[in-house]
Amino acid sequence: MAYNISNIIGRDTEVKKLLRVLETHSIVLSSHRRMGKTYLLKKIKATHPDNIVPLFLIVEGKSSPEEFVYDLYRCLQEEGLITIGKSKRFHNWYEKTIAGQEIKEMKLPSFRPHWKEALRKIIEGLLEEQKGKTIVIMIDEFPIMLYKFIMEYKLVNEAVELIDTLREIRQVYGDRGIRFIFCGSIGINVVLEKLKKSHNYAGEPLNDMSMEILDAMNIGDAKKLVRHLIEVKEISIEPDNDNTIDELCKSVDSLPFYIDLIIKEIDVNQSIISPESIKNEVERLILAAGNQGQFNHYTDRISTYYEKDMGKISRKTLNWLSTKENFVDELEIFNMLAGQQKIEEDVVRGVLKKLFDDLYLDRKINRGKRFYKFKYNLLRKWWMVNFG
């Protein structure tokens, strides 16, 4: 599938960085929803250098490992990256196991015991066909798929086996040029935590992968995005200068989704982009009922994916921090929480670390002390209005 990337503005620095990392490592790429992860992957697919063979696969809707393997295979076939005829090893395995059956039979229960074997053979076949190249399999929404295996389809063992099998593949075939990007809006650490706490999983299946985070855009890219959206939506801007664009970017912390949303709202209201309309629109989104600003997922992801106690403390911490514009000493946060409930310092540290890892908070370290504040000022304002 060829993607049109004329709308994927900026992110060149990020693409370059990921390609550099991929030379040696597979990647876990995390960020909040709507940060542009999928666009980034599509940009890699559309602009990759010749020595890289990328494959983009989105897997949120897969309900079992065998379906995942089947779709991976189908996708490789559709992209012309693998053919049964040319792929000797895979073909041999295929003949022995499900000989004579159509490949779609892999969906049937009879294929269930064979999915791991099939996955290995597919990778072997792929490496054989694409000899000398680095194959990058970009799996979008991978953590959500695993989370659903565990929580919805009760396939805990299968989830663990898939994680482990993929690790084994990276280790066995990594030298021959196979790389993965696991990408997702919920951190894969959330899934592993679930497995560790509720299912006694003790492995460290991702410690060979490079952890990368997709953050807001750099200001240059953000401005490019604004210019692009203004042009394609044919919206007027007044005054038409860099300051107005700068103001828009800053007012939404250069978050691409909010840049797009603000411009959409201004467009729908048939207004023009000006310092005043930007200010009004940002304010309106922060104050609006009905999740117009789509901020709710920042609270929902805590209630959905965090353990109950951890979630409660996280909410209290964020409620309080939303009233602070500047960095706050970790000790001060502990004192605030300790004033409300009996709590260990270690627990507070753990919560803050998690919120930092999960991109809610920004952190700085000064003379060995940790200080925290909201990562995005836009989110802080919304949080303060609603919970602060």
Add this chain to the structure above:
Amino acid sequence: MLIFNSKIEKPGYLEKLLVGRKKTVNALEKSVITGAKYYQNIQHLVIGNRGSGKTHLMRVLFNRISTNATVTNKYCIAYMAEQEIGVDSFYALIISILEAVIRWNDDLAEKKEWKSKIGVLKEIRPADREDRAKEYILSYLGEKQLLILADNINGIFEGMKLHGQARFRDFIQQTDKINIIATNRSLFADIQREDKPFHNYFHIIHLDPLTRDETKELIIKLTAIEASPELTAHLNTNKGIGQIRSIHFLSEGNHRLIAMFFEFLKADIKSNLTIPFLKTLDRLKPYYESFIQHLPPQQQKIIHFLALKHQPQLGSAIAKECFLTPGGTSKQMTELRNKGFVDAHRIGRDNKYELSGPMMRYCIQLTDGRNGIIGMFVRFITVLFSDAEIINRYLKLKCQLKEGCDEKHDYKKQAEEVLIYEKAGENQAPIGHLRKHIESIEDEGTKSAMVKIMMKLRNLHPNCPIAEKDCTCSQLLNTNTDDDPVLKIFIIKLVSCSLYEDAYKLVHYINSNIEGRSEENVTTSIFFIKCLFKFNTNPEIIEGYLNKLLLMPTDGLTKKLISVLLESRFKGNEQTVYNLPKDERAILTFICEKGELL
């Protein structure tokens, strides 16, 4: 009947009747065109209540874009107009999409070919259908993109369940070819919950109810289509204007209800609105019942209870009266809110709930006895009939409170005159224009005094020197108006407009003119208080005045409303407003909007 069906009505009519939604359709159309030009993804979800014109809007959008070559060269349009029943999987959705594309395709050969392909899908094994259907749709699209226009998308999402939604989302992301413009009655869990595939996927556009002016515009357009000169003339009379306002109030700016009211109004323009109202209720009853019938029994019970209770109810009261557990009630209320049946207002840790639309409540109450409905309706009409009626009522109230007043006095003319000033003031008409009106009044007395005042203020507005303003306004404020309450209000209004920032003078004036005057009626006093709000004076002073107001003689409803206002605005307890039923809240808002009463 002109309660049109958007799906079969002529495009021209639909465009003409697109009141209050033009901006939204234009924006959506622009989004599609720019999407076609610049490969922009389109993901809009339009949210609006039942009867708020969603289908109408989609049909107009479809009519426009399906005849625009820029769009059709880039998109295949699948217009799924409320006919997508039975979509229970992603595969079924693809079939519906294919059928929708074919339905609106004029190429008969192509239609035949794709119908036969859908036929093939029926013959192959279930396990293979989805993949084959995806192949078909992608081959049908070729280089084009797919634009899905879907009404009530929640039905489709519910049918597909989580698994189908996730597969649909995967398909969208994987192919980069699918665009959606959808509508729904309310926001729903499948787009709101973090763990759902379409969480925050859509750009949400809320449809607001029609404003009073838009309601008028719609009724006038409906009248024009009907080509009824008698009705057109009637709508320009005081009674007609009052009826339009009442229709707006009762329908809460809902297109469908306005159209229904209009039908009955045109049938009998000479009657008051009671008969059209009851006929509308009769007609709406099965319509609302059809929605309620499909709800689980517990939710039906809650709706019935809320309808008969009239006032918003606490969740705990609903649980008790409907024999439900608190947890169960909370779940049911959330579902009813998501379905758009119920509004909630947070009161402390609990919520107060009421039915979203008053018309549904009236329809349910209709079963329990028409008398109550008529009584309620008469009260609406009394309050909302027309500007002149309101002012008449206000003047009567003043007069009754004044000793020795002649109750048989005809206030109509006086009321109309006040109305002229009000309208001029609202529109910020030039003073000269206002003067023309005033000079046309023959009588002396109040009117001539008003003319003089207008002349004095003519030079003050808007940028005259402060000293001059001070001097003129002081003179005006010192005018003896003890015997002429209308003149008094008039002066204060003008002065407060001219000297908006001069709080001190106004407070001083109120102190010296209101305190201890037993003949001051409540509406005059409220007006002073409103001036006080504007000047943002010490809250204690304001509260003091309001407390005095409560001691003054006035009618029951007004007193009740003032009391609520006092509680809500000055004791920082805005929730007390929700002790009032929705219709009385609307009256309160309406009164607040009317300068002469508040």
